[in-house]
Every structure is written in C-alpha cells, then in structure tokens.
Amino acid sequence: MAREQVNKGFAEMFKNGVIMDVTTPEQALIAQEAGACAVMALERVPADIRKDGQVARMSDPAMIQAIMDAVSIPVMAKVRIGHFMEARILEALGVDFVDESEVLTPADESRHVDKSLFKVPFVCGARNLGEALRRINEGAAMIRTKGEAGTGNIVEAVRHMRAITEEINALKGLDDHQLVQLAGELRVPVELVRQTRDLDRLSVVNFAAGGVATPADAALMMALGSDGVFVGSGVFKSQNPPRMAQAIVQAVIHYQDPVRLIEISKNLGSAMIGLENSALDVKMAERGV
Amino acid sequence: MRVGLLGLQGAFLDHIAHLHRCGVTPCIVRDAQALSTVDRLIIPGGESTVMAKFLEAFGMRGPLRRRIDDGMPVWGVCAGAILLADQVDGHPGSLGGMPVAVQRNAYGRQIASDTHAIDVPLLALRAYPAIFIRAPRILSMGDAVAVHACMDNDPVFVQHGRLMATTFHPELHPGDAFHRYFIDL
Numbered sequence: 321m322a323r324e325q326v327n328k329g330f331a332e333m334f335k336n337g338v339i340m341d342v343t344t345p346e347q348a349l350i351a352q353e354a355g356a357c358a359v360m361a362l363e364r365v366p367a368d369i370r371k372d373g374q375v376a377r378m379s380d381p382a383m384i385q386a387i388m389d390a391v392s393i394p395v396m397a398k399v400r401i402g403h404f405m406e407a408r409i410l411e412a413l414g415v416d417f418v419d420e421s422e423v424l425t426p427a428d429e430s431r432h433v434d435k436s437l438f439k440v441p442f443v444c445g446a447r448n449l450g451e452a453l454r455r456i457n458e459g460a461a462m463i464r465t466k467g468e469a470g471t472g473n474i475v476e477a478v479r480h481m482r483a484i485t486e487e488i489n490a491l492k493g494l495d496d497h498q499l500v501q502l503a504g505e506l507r508v509p510v511e512l513v514r515q516t517r518d519l520d521r522l523s524v525v526n527f528a529a530g531g532v533a534t535p536a537d538a539a540l541m542m543a544l545g546s547d548g549v550f551v552g553s554g555v556f557k558s559q560n561p562p563r564m565a566q567a568i569v570q571a572v573i574h575y576q577d578p579v580r581l582i583e584i585s586k587n588l589g590s591a592m593i594g595l596e597n598s599a600l601d602v603k604m605a606e607r608g609v
Numbered sequence: 610m611r612v613g614l615l616g617l618q619g620a621f622l623d624h625i626a627h628l629h630r631c632g633v634t635p636c637i638v639r640d641a642q643a644l645s646t647v648d649r650l651i652i653p654g655g656e657s658t659v660m661a662k663f664l665e666a667f668g669m670r671g672p673l674r675r676r677i678d679d680g681m682p683v684w685g686v687c688a689g690a691i692l693l694a695d696q697v698d699g700h701p702g703s704l705g706g707m708p709v710a711v712q713r714n715a716y717g718r719q720i721a722s723d724t725h726a727i728d729v730p731l732l733a734l735r736a737y738p739a740i741f742i743r744a745p746r747i748l749s750m751g752d753a754v755a756v757h758a759c760m761d762n763d764p765v766f767v768q769h770g771r772l773m774a775t776t777f778h779p780e781l782h783p784g785d786a787f788h789r790y791f792i793d794l
Contacts, residue, residue, distance in 0.1 A: 322724045322738075329781045330719055330742045332620040333688075343732065355663065357618055357656040390711060393656055394743065416719040416743070439720055573617055573639060590699050 325540055327441035330416075331525040334358060334394075334462075334548050338538070338569045339527070341552040343366050343383075343389035351555070354565035358417070358549070362386040363374045364488035366423045366470030367553035370602065376424040378406040381413050384542065388415070396443070401608040402428025402455040404437075411440040417462070418442045420455075422607035423552070432608060433589035435459030445529065447480045449487035450506040452522055457508045463522055465546075466605040467530015470553050474531040474540065476605055481528060481544045491517035523546075531607070533591045534556070535571030535584050542575035559589030610792060613638040613647030617663045619655015619688060623780040627788040641672045649682040649792070652689030654742065654778050657713065660692060661703035670704060677706040682771040682794040684787075690774035691745050693757075695745045708751030715746030729758040729766060732786045739765065739777035747776065768794075 337357030342348040348359045363379040364372065378399050387396045394416035399406035401420055406427075410418050420433050422445050435442040436459035445466035446452035452463045452529055465484075467477030491513065494502065499517070503510035515523055528541035529550035538549045551565075558564040567584050574580040612628050614621040616637035628635040638644050650673070652660065664670040677683055683706070685693040695700045696710035716722070722743055726736040740762065747764045750756075758766035765776045771794050779787035 325781070326722045326724060326740060326742060327719075327776060329740050330722060332623055333656070333742060334783065335618075335620055335655070336616070337618045337656065337659060352658060355618075355659045357659050388718075393658060394719065411720070414718050414720055441719065551780065568661075569659070570666075 323439060324459075324461070328524055330441055331443070331462040334527070335525060336572060337548045338565075338572055339396065339548070339550045340555050340565060341550075342387060343556070345386050347561070348387045348391045348395075348555055350364065350562050351565055352391045352564055353566065356393060357548070359387065359391060359395055359420055360396045360398065360419060360552075361415075362398055365553040365556060366604075367472070367557050368470075369423060370470040370595075373601070376400075378403070378410065378424070381409065384410070384413060395448060398424055399433070400424040400427040402426060402431050402433060404433045407433050407438060407440075407442075411438055415440065420444050420460075420608075422604045426607050432458050443527075445605070445608070446484065447609075448483045449516075450508075450558075451513050451609055452484055452526070453506055453508040453516065456522065456524055458514055460524065462527065463574060464527040464550055465528040466599065467528070467531045467532075467593050468600070469604050470595075471531050471597070472554060472557070472592040473597060474532035474537045475597065476535070477528050477531045477541060478544065480530075480605075481541060481546060484522070485528070485545055488521060488558045492520075513557035532568070533594060534565045535581060535588075538568045539571045539575035539581055542572055548572065553592050557592035563588050564591070610634065610649070610794065611636045611647045613644065613650040615650060615652045615660065615689070617667075618654045618659040619672075620778070620780060621651070621653040621655075624651055624653065624788070627780060628704045629790050630785050633792055640667055641669050644669055644672055644676065645662055649794070650676070650684075651791070652683065652685045652692050653780070654687040654689065655754050657688035657691040657703075660688060664692075664704065674704060676705065677704075677772065680771055682773075682791065684781065684791045685772075685774045687742065687744060687776060687778060690747075690776055692769055693772055693774055707754070707766065707767075707769045707774060709747040709754060709769075710748045710750070711773070714743050716741065716744055719743055725760050725777075727758050727765060728761050729786075732790055734786060738782065740781050741765075741777045744776045748776075751770050
C-alpha cells in the first residue's frame with residue numbers, strides 16, 4: 321500500500337510535462353536541456369522499430385545505464401508485454417519507471433506482468449477504459465494512451481483518450497447492479513469501477529502517447545484531458561530536434577493559449593514524416609488488451 | 610486570499626482541493642502577469658530543471674525573486690524546495706532566497722523513494738506518513754532557518770521568515786495541516 325502510494329505519487333510529479341524517447345546519452349541531454357520531465361531510454365525509436373519489422377526487445381542495460389548516468393531527470397525503459405524477467409532486470413538496474421509496452425514485440429499473449437509484485441513503478445498503454453482498469457488492477461502506477469506509435473499520426477491517441485473519457489462519463493448513470501455487471505465485463509473488481517466513477521477520472525495519472533509529432537498535437541491532447549505527453553519518434557525524427565523538443569514542452573505548458581502557440585509553432589523545420597493508418601502492416605495498439 | 614500555484618510543470622493541481630478546504634482561492638501562475646495577482650505562492654513537486662528553465666524563459670525568475678525579497682510567503686515542495694535553496698549541488702540555486710544548501714536526488718532513484726513516519730510538533734502531528742519521492746537532502750543552512758521536522762537526522766521541513774520548504778509531499782496526503790500553516794504564515 322505504501323509502495324503503491326509512493327509510485328502513484330511519483331507519476332503525479334510528471335504531470336503537465338513531456339517524456340521523450342532517447343536512444344543515446346547525447347539525445348538524453350538534448351531532451352533534458354529542452355525541458356523534458358523524464359526520458360525513455362530505448363535502442364530504436366518506434367518509427368525505426370516499425371520500419372525494421374524485427375522482434376523488438378528490452379534495450380541493452382549498458383545503453384540504459386549510460387543514459388541514467390548522463391542526466392539528472394528520471395529515466396524510464398521499456399519491457400515486452402508479459403516479460404516479467406526483463407522487468408526484473410530493469411528493476412535491478414534501478415530505472416525509475418518501467419513501460420510495459422506494445423511498441424516492443426509481446427512476450428506473453430494472455431498475461432501482462434503482475435506489477436503489484438514489483439517495487440519499481442510501471443506505466444502501461446490503454447485504448448479504452450477496460451484496458452486501463454485491467455492494467456491499474458495489475459498494479460500499473462500510470463496509464464498512457466497507446467495511440468499508434470511511430471506513425472506521427474495523432475488520430476489513434478485522440479480516439480483512445482476520447483474513449484476513456486466517454487466511458488468514464490457513462491459510469492455516472494449506473495446503479496450498483498449495473499456497476500457489478502460492467503466490472504464483470506471489464507474483468508476488474510467492482511471497487512475499481514466505483515472508485516473511477518466517484519473520482520470522475522482514472523485513479524492514476526493518464527498521459528497521451530503514440531503519434532504526437534507537433535506542438536499542436538501535444539496541446540490538443542492536453543485539451544482532451546491528458547495529464548501530460550509522451551513523445552516517441554516525434555522529437556528525434558524531426559528536422560531540428562532541440563527546437564521541436566522545446567516547442568512541444570512549451571505547448572504543454574501553454575496549451576490553453578493559442579496566441580502563445582503561434583510563436584511556439586513557428587520555424588521549427590519539418591516534423592517527422594507521418595504514416596497513414598491504412599498504410600500500416602502492424603497495428604501495435606492491438607497488442608496486449 | 611489568492612494563493613498561486615506555479616503551473617509550469619509537476620503536481621500543482623494536487624494542491625487545489627487542499628486550498629479550497631482552507632477557504633482560499635487557488636490561482637495557476639504561468640507568467641509574470643499572473644504572478645503579480647497572487648498573495649502567496651506554492652512551488653510544487655515536479656522536475657526542478659524544467660521549472661527553473663521556464664521561470665527564466667517566461668521572464669518570471671526576476672519578478673518572483675523580487676516578490677520573495679519583498680516578503681511574499683512561498684512554500685517549496687520537493688522540487689520547489691530545490692528552487693528556493695541558495696545552493697544546489699554545490700552551485701548557486703536558480704531562484705534562491707532561502708539560505709540552505711541542498712543535494713538533488715540525495716537518497717537515490719525511485720526505487721529508494723518511500724514513506725517515513727515523522728513528528729511535526731509545530732503542527733501537532735505524530736508519526737505523520739511523509740511521502741519522499743526522489744527527494745532532495747538539506748545539507749546545511751543559515752542560523753536563521755528554523756527546523757520544524759527531521760527524518761533521521763536530516764531536516765525535511767524548514768522555514769526562513771515567510772519561506773517554507775518541505776522535501777516530502779503533503780499535497781499527496783489527505784490532511785490539510787501544512788496548507789493551513791502556510792496560509793497563516
């Protein structure tokens with residue numbers, strides 16, 4: 321219980337901030353300098369994982385360690401869905417947060433990691449309320465939309481954030497009998513559904529992820545109720561990563577101020593090249609439901 | 610009374626329910642104009658590097674430092690305590706005002722974060738479950754700094770005039786004792 325409180329509390333500290341994917345200590349320093357509140361250390365950004373089409377696994381611990389040594393902000397790293405041994409290794413390494421991520425190739429098709437058995441906090445992706453509550457019930461301290469990573473296309477992240485918001489709104493009208501029935505359908509304890517209804521939001525921090533490529537994308541997700549934003553390929557696949565990184569951070573701070581967003585969005589060079597959903601061979605968001 | 614919440618990054622919204630229960634008006638501060646409208650300010654938990662960067666970038670560092678020097682009450686929580694410190698990791702702090710030296714992430718990474726029971730006689734709290742998250746350590750301080758609570762031998766709740774700092778997170782606890790103390794400061 322105390323551990324859960326400390327880990328959920330840690331996620332609260334990321335709020336209104338931007339967490340950036342980085343593949344080298346140099347990129348991590350650029351992200352920190354630009355105002356990232358944490359970095360995600362991984363060997364290849366999602367756009368490259370998608371292009372390569374190979375099995376994607378936990379990154380080399382030496383590479384993650386080098387990034388941990390380079391920056392003072394928190395460092396996250398990814399494990400494959402259900403790969404509790406990769407998670408044990410990252411916990412022993414001392415990373416600050418583990419992302420059990422659909423961006424990597426799933427290791428277990430029916431079970432996620434039992435995150436309640438770990439001391440290190442976990443973030444997991446979700447497309448809807450059921451996925452979000454199942455991950456929280458497994459012990460996730462933070463949720464993010466899955467979006468569609470590596471595409472630079474915001475449409476899936478919007479779909480997922482709106483779905484979660486609408487499903488939480490729909491909880492308001494339910495009586496006790498209907499809550500029990502819904503909890504059964506979602507395969508989570510009814511207490512968790514009731515708590516979500518009473519809070520009128522998820523009981524953990526909920527970030528946007530998967531497709532954020534511009535300051536306007538980040539501001540859009542904040543306006544839709546995200547607590548903060550992950551940027552995967554969007555920074556280091558853009559023409560001018562330091563400028564794009566700083567602009568996205570500023571857009572999260574000033575998302576309610578379109579006049580400031582004009583200046584923030586100016587002269588950034590080209591954003592990452594986007595991919596249409598219909599052109600995708602792999603839908604990462606369908607992994608780990 | 611309007612209590613500002615520095616809204617550049619971090620857990621500032623977490624203070625709103627506490628402030629409402631204390632009967633004061635919270636106001637999110639993201640620029641110098643908003644800063645000029647508040648009677649006191651909470652600098653929240655979050656990433657001190659991010660807040661320091663944008664205090665400077667948005668032209669708020671100078672005006673905030675002047676308000677501090679003019680006696681506005683300010684409460685720094687964790688990262689906020691780092692911003693208020695005159696010395697951080699052996700270098701001058703980015704904002705400063707409180708004669709303390711702190712070390713960032715002094716207790717280790719998140720795996721070392723924990724809840725510790727502390728006594729706060731000033732607020733009549735015994736075995737209060739203080740939540741420490743990648744917390745800074747207060748290494749040394751000037752004579753005029755009052756220590757209100759310690760964890761082991763480390764000061765974790767200090768006050769210098771109308772500036773206060775906690776290296777733990779009262780905003781994550783349902784109680785309002787720290788907020789009540791701050792709005793009476």
